[in-house]
Amino acid sequence: MSNVYIDERLLDAAGLSDFPELYAYIKERYPKPIGELPQPVPIGDQTLQQQVKNNDDIIYALNEIFEPP
Incomplete structure (x- = not known):
């Protein structure tokens, strides 16, 4: 399963699909390395x-x- 697919599903669930600039701000402010447990x-x-x-x-x-x- 692709991380992009998961991100899109999370965006839809959080209601952020209509606000890509807000999502970009959140991703920039709170980056999480992929694969780290x-x-x-x-x-x-x-x-x-x-x-x-x-x-x-x-x-x-x-x-x-x-x-x-």
């Missing part, structure tokens, strides 16, 4: 990503054994 945020001995995964595992495990009344 955010670094894990350490929380004690675990990372935020691990905490989210653990919470997700707990939620889905609870749903598997859930018995309706």
Whole structure:
């Protein structure tokens, strides 16, 4: 999937398609390198990503054994 395609979809979703100069200003002011992943945020001995995964595992495990009344 092309980044240009994604940008166009985001422009449409944000309502910026009619204001290309505003979009250009935002892109210039807040540039983000393509392909860079955010670094894990350490929380004690675990990372935020691990905490989210653990919470997700707990939620889905609870749903598997859930018995309706």
